[in-house]
Amino acid sequence: MTTTLPDGFLWGVAAAAHQIEGGNWNNDWWAWEHAPNTPCLEVSGDCCDSLNRYAEDIALIRDLGFPSYRFSIEWSRIEPEDGEFSIAALDYYRRVLATCHENGVQPLVTFHHFTTPRWMAQRGGWHEREIVDKFARFCEKSVGHLGDLISMGCTINEPNVVSMLGYLQGTFPPGLRDFKLYGQASENLRDAHTRSYDILKAGPGDFPVGLTVSMSDWWSPEGGEAGMERARAMHEDFYLEAARGNDFIGVQAYTRVRIGLDGLPMDPDPDVPVIESMGYEYWPQSLEISIRHAIDVTGAPVYVTENGIGIGDDETRVKFVTESLQGVERCLADGLDVRGYIYWSLLDNFEWAEGYKPLFGLVQVDRETFVRTPKPSAAWLGALAKANQLP
């Protein structure tokens, strides 16, 4: 049984500069990977060498049948020092965008995907108020140079992960556990979204702009509901509220969060399978719940800007995506405005502190030759995209 989707439903695949380009040495993540005593299992190194192989990636996306490609532009390449902009780097991303159009692939551009230039990180990073102006200036320059070629814009990828992992869990740079700085970083991230939203809307081009938020299904034992709601409001609603009135909200869902009676995250339920590479629950139900919650809070149209599974077993990938898409189908049947599904990720790539072990890609990448080999799931999902149908 298949269900045909509304015309214009946007299928695609996603990636981010630091996870695929390689040699992104001038940002806080590269520094973090090379610093002693961080939880990073590996360094990013050459990644998938997409810096040089972007045309191959885009041709692959076209051949597989996906009409869109979500990727990020790297702030530290475009502005390698404070106020020093590289026209060559901007021209490089113009060529990437033009290559998308030549192949009939719509480029969806993320302006910040977890990485911050070293010069800004050295001044404190996201908890420093001046980052709001610095990021706004970067967006203005970038959209000025690239806006006419952009099909859709995402301001900041998962600001809630940047603040939570960087300032409470300490697993992302700057590696802190500091509630006060977490609060400051959260406010700055939210304000940077609001500022950059207006800048992207005012720039050349006329493309929809939105925010992407990491979302989940949330659970607590009986008696813990109030604490769980507080945690969810802090992690999700704080950002979702800033996207009210935006062109869209990008929902990104992977797993479930369990909050204990003490208000802190719990381990996975022993009765639920765990995705070993990520240490979290196999929980495809999350996508539907996240879409519904995003619409409840923002009232904005939804694009699923990320959903996927980091696993070697490709059949389980197909199962996970099928179950996630069934949730999309239930949302559409209820008349909810869901406009697209973008799988994370095109390639097996650098999964932050977890290194190269989690395999989110539809396409395998040889770590020495960089040869790309599509997995069966790539043809399967590409065929659904071509037919604009759900499984």
Ligand code: BGC
């Ligand atoms: C991030 C990606 C990441 C993916 C899988 C999202 O949180 O935006 O950069 O690779 O999840 O963990």
